[in-house]
Amino acid sequence: MTTTTSVDVPTTPETKPGRPPGRRAGVASFAALLLSPSLLILLLVIGYPIVSALRLSFIKTVDGVDPDTGLVTHSSVFSLANYIDIFRGDTAAAFRNAFWNTTTFTIVTVIIETTIGVCMALVMNKAFRGRGLVRASILVPWAIPTAMSALLWRWIFSADGVANDLLRANILWTTEGFQAWLAVVIADTWKTAPFIGLLVLAGLQIIPAEVYEAAKVDGSSAWRTFWRITLPLVKPALVVAVLFRMLDVLRMFDLPFVLIGPQKKSTQTLSLLAYNDMSNLHFGPAAAYATVLFAYVAVVAYAFVRLLGADIVGRGVGGGR
Amino acid sequence: MRGRRASAVSVIAGALGVVLTLGACGGGSKSGSTPAAGTFDAKGPITLATGKDTSGYLQSALDKWNSAHASEQVRLIELPESADQQRQQMIQNAQTKSDAYTILNVDVVWTAEFAANGWIEQLPADKFPLDKILKGPASTGQYFNKLYAAPYLTDGGMLYYRKDLLDAAGISSPPASWDDLAADCKKVQASNPGVGCYAGQFEKYEGLTVNFSEAVDSAGGKVVDDSGKPVVNSPEAKKGLDFLVNGFKTGVIPKDAITYKEEEGRRAFQDGKLIFHRQWPYQYKLASATDGSSKVTGKFAVAALPGLSGAGKSSLGGHNLAISKFAKNKGSALAFIQFLTSEPEEKLHLQKTSEAPVYSELYDDPELIKQFPYLPILKASVNDAVARPRVVKYGDATTAIQEDAYAALTGQKTTDDALKDMQDKLTSIIGK
Structure with a gap:
C-alpha cells in the first residue's frame, strides 16, 4: 500500500484575501517553517529514491567474466540503452506481454469490481435485520493480506482443489494460459470488490432521504431513481474508489506472484518484470521498467482526473468548474 | 483551475510511491574490485x-x-x-x-x-x-x-516407489531404466487403473531446472560442459527431454504433475496416487508417518533414479x-x-x-x-550427481532453462525448438 500513504501531500494553505500584506508574509514564512520537517522527510523518503531510480535507469552495465580468475568485471556508462531495450529484441516481447497483462488486468478487474462493489454497497445501505453482520462479512476479504489470500486461492485452484471439484472439471489453473489470467481476475475481484463497496457505501450514506422521497412522489421507477439520483450523487466517492483501484491494479504484484508463480508469462505484470530483473541484479533495466510503469500510472491517473474530475483532496466536486 | 492542478499534482505524488520500493532496492551496483587473498587471523565474535x-x-x-x-x-x-x-x-x-x-x-x-x-x-x-x-x-x-x-x-534425488504394488504385480526389483519404469506401470495399472505412474517437480520454478537437468544427464547429455560451455542442443539432451515430454503425452506422467512442486507431489504420493516419484530424501520420514497423514506408510521403498539405459543421474x-x-x-x-x-x-x-x-x-x-x-x-x-550449471548469472540461466523446458512439456514448442532456443539463450547469458 505504498501509494495511498503519500496521497495526502500537504498543500500550502491558501491565504485568504483581505489580510494586511505584512502579516500575510509573516504567516507564510511561519507556515513554511512548520511544514519544513514533513517536507524534509518527504524529500528524503520520496524524492531521493525517485531521483536515484531515475539515475539508475540511465546506467547501462555490461558484465563480463575474467577468463583467468573467473571474477566479474563491470563497466557502466550513462546511456538510453535500458529504455531502447524495452522496445527492441527479446526484452521488447516480454515488456509488451507484461504491459498487455497489466492493462487488461486493470480494465477487466476494475469494471467487474466496480459493478459488484456498487451492488454490495446498495445492499449494505438498506436497513434490514442483520445488516451489521452482512457489512462485517463483506469486508473480511479486504482485511486479509493479499499474500495470504493468494495462498488460499492457490489451494482452491490447485489440480485437486475445490474449484475443480465444484466445476467437475480438471482445469490446471496455475499453468500458462488464459485460465491463469482468469484465476488472478477472480481472486482479485473477491478481495477488492468490498473496498469499492465500502467507499461507495460511505457516499450513499450522505445522500439525503428527502431526494428519494421527492423521486417517489414524482413516480420515478427504481431503475430511473438509481441512474438519475443515486449514481450522480454517489459519483464523487465512486470516482475516487475507482481511481484508487486502478492505481492499485496497475502495480499488481503479490497476487500473480504467489497464486500463479513469478515466471509465468500469462500473468506477468510490469511490477513482476521489474522484480525479476532486479533479483537477477539487472538494476538498470529494472529501474527503467519501474520508471515506465511510473509514467504509465501517472498518465492514467492524470487522464482519469481530467476526464471525471476525481476529487481526491476533498475540496468538493463543483469547485473547479 | 488551481484546484484541478493541485489534485493532479497530488495524484502524481501518489503514483510516485509505486517506484519507491523498486528504486530503494536498486542502490549501488559497484563491485568487481580485485580481491586480495584473505587472511584468517583475526579472532572475535x-x-x-x-x-x-x-x-x-x-x-x-x-x-x-x-x-x-x-x-x-x-x-x-x-x-x-x-x-x-x-x-x-x-x-x-x-x-x-x-x-x-x-x-x-x-x-x-x-x-x-x-x-x-x-x-x-x-x-x-x-x-x-x-x-x-x-x-x-x-x-x-x-x-x-x-x-x-x-x-x-x-x-x-531418489526414486520413491510403491513396493506393495510392484510386488503384487510380480515385479521383483525397481526399474533400472525409463523403459522399465513405463513397462512396470503398465503391469501395475492393469489391476490399479486409478493410480498415476511417475511424477517429479515440473512446475515452472527451480525444481524444473533440477528435473530437466536430471533427465538430460540421465540420457547421457549435458546442459553445460566441463569448461562451462552450454551444450544442451544435443541428441542425448533431446532424448532426455523427450522422456518427459512423451511422458506427459502418453500419460506416464499424469497431467496434474505440471503443477507439482515438492509438496504437491508429496501429497499425491502419500495419498497413493503415484507409483513412482522423484523426490528428495526429506519425503522418507513424512511418507513413513504413522499418524494417518500418509496412506503409504510401510508400502514404499527407494531406489536410484532410472535413466535412458541404466542408472540415471541426480542433480x-x-x-x-x-x-x-x-x-x-x-x-x-x-x-x-x-x-x-x-x-x-x-x-x-x-x-x-x-x-x-x-x-x-x-x-x-x-x-x-x-x-x-x-x-x-x-x-x-x-x-x-551432477551440479547444476555453474554460471555466474545463475538466475538468468535457470530462468532460460525453465522457460524452454516448460514450453516443451506443455506442448508449446517441439523438443528440438526448445533445446535450440535454450542453447541460444544460455550462450548469450554465459557469453562463450
Whole structure:
C-alpha cells in the first residue's frame, strides 16, 4: 500500500484575501517553517529514491567474466540503452506481454469490481435485520493480506482443489494460459470488490432521504431513481474508489506472484518484470521498467482526473468548474 | 483551475510511491574490485546468516561452540525461509559492504555468482578434509578450481516407489531404466487403473531446472560442459527431454504433475496416487508417518533414479558455508566452519534433522542406516550427481532453462525448438 500513504501531500494553505500584506508574509514564512520537517522527510523518503531510480535507469552495465580468475568485471556508462531495450529484441516481447497483462488486468478487474462493489454497497445501505453482520462479512476479504489470500486461492485452484471439484472439471489453473489470467481476475475481484463497496457505501450514506422521497412522489421507477439520483450523487466517492483501484491494479504484484508463480508469462505484470530483473541484479533495466510503469500510472491517473474530475483532496466536486 | 492542478499534482505524488520500493532496492551496483587473498587471523565474535532454523538444532550446535569459545561467540541470524529472499539479503549485505554477516549459509548454486562477484572469501582447501567428502558435494564449493565454500549439507534425488504394488504385480526389483519404469506401470495399472505412474517437480520454478537437468544427464547429455560451455542442443539432451515430454503425452506422467512442486507431489504420493516419484530424501520420514497423514506408510521403498539405459543421474542440492568478504574476525569464522562441518557434528546433524551429510563414511555407518534406511541409495545418488550449471548469472540461466523446458512439456514448442532456443539463450547469458 505504498501509494495511498503519500496521497495526502500537504498543500500550502491558501491565504485568504483581505489580510494586511505584512502579516500575510509573516504567516507564510511561519507556515513554511512548520511544514519544513514533513517536507524534509518527504524529500528524503520520496524524492531521493525517485531521483536515484531515475539515475539508475540511465546506467547501462555490461558484465563480463575474467577468463583467468573467473571474477566479474563491470563497466557502466550513462546511456538510453535500458529504455531502447524495452522496445527492441527479446526484452521488447516480454515488456509488451507484461504491459498487455497489466492493462487488461486493470480494465477487466476494475469494471467487474466496480459493478459488484456498487451492488454490495446498495445492499449494505438498506436497513434490514442483520445488516451489521452482512457489512462485517463483506469486508473480511479486504482485511486479509493479499499474500495470504493468494495462498488460499492457490489451494482452491490447485489440480485437486475445490474449484475443480465444484466445476467437475480438471482445469490446471496455475499453468500458462488464459485460465491463469482468469484465476488472478477472480481472486482479485473477491478481495477488492468490498473496498469499492465500502467507499461507495460511505457516499450513499450522505445522500439525503428527502431526494428519494421527492423521486417517489414524482413516480420515478427504481431503475430511473438509481441512474438519475443515486449514481450522480454517489459519483464523487465512486470516482475516487475507482481511481484508487486502478492505481492499485496497475502495480499488481503479490497476487500473480504467489497464486500463479513469478515466471509465468500469462500473468506477468510490469511490477513482476521489474522484480525479476532486479533479483537477477539487472538494476538498470529494472529501474527503467519501474520508471515506465511510473509514467504509465501517472498518465492514467492524470487522464482519469481530467476526464471525471476525481476529487481526491476533498475540496468538493463543483469547485473547479 | 488551481484546484484541478493541485489534485493532479497530488495524484502524481501518489503514483510516485509505486517506484519507491523498486528504486530503494536498486542502490549501488559497484563491485568487481580485485580481491586480495584473505587472511584468517583475526579472532572475535562472529555471526552465522542462514535460512530459518526450522529444526531448532542449529542453535544447540552454536551453544556448544559458544560455551567453549567465550571470546569468539557465534550469533545466529535467521533469514527468511524462501531461498530467493535469503540470496537477496546476502547480496544486499555484500553490496553495502556490511560486516553484519560473517558466515553465509549458501545454496550450492549460488557459489559461482558469489565468488565471481567477490562477495565471499577464497578458503584454504587444506583446512578441510576434502578427501573424505563425497566428490559431488566437494565440487559444489569450488569455482575456477578454488575453494570458496566449505561443503556442509547435501541433497540428491531418489526414486520413491510403491513396493506393495510392484510386488503384487510380480515385479521383483525397481526399474533400472525409463523403459522399465513405463513397462512396470503398465503391469501395475492393469489391476490399479486409478493410480498415476511417475511424477517429479515440473512446475515452472527451480525444481524444473533440477528435473530437466536430471533427465538430460540421465540420457547421457549435458546442459553445460566441463569448461562451462552450454551444450544442451544435443541428441542425448533431446532424448532426455523427450522422456518427459512423451511422458506427459502418453500419460506416464499424469497431467496434474505440471503443477507439482515438492509438496504437491508429496501429497499425491502419500495419498497413493503415484507409483513412482522423484523426490528428495526429506519425503522418507513424512511418507513413513504413522499418524494417518500418509496412506503409504510401510508400502514404499527407494531406489536410484532410472535413466535412458541404466542408472540415471541426480542433480545436486545442498548448502555450503562461506565467509563474507566484508566480515570481521575471519579467523574465528574459519575455525567455526571447520567445527560445524566436522564429521562428528555432521553425524549429530543428520540424526537430529535428517539432513544429509557430505562425509562418505557416515553413509556406511550401520547405526545410521538403521535410522535412515535410504542412506546407501542416497550415497550412490549424491556421489554420481551432477551440479547444476555453474554460471555466474545463475538466475538468468535457470530462468532460460525453465522457460524452454516448460514450453516443451506443455506442448508449446517441439523438443528440438526448445533445446535450440535454450542453447541460444544460455550462450548469450554465459557469453562463450
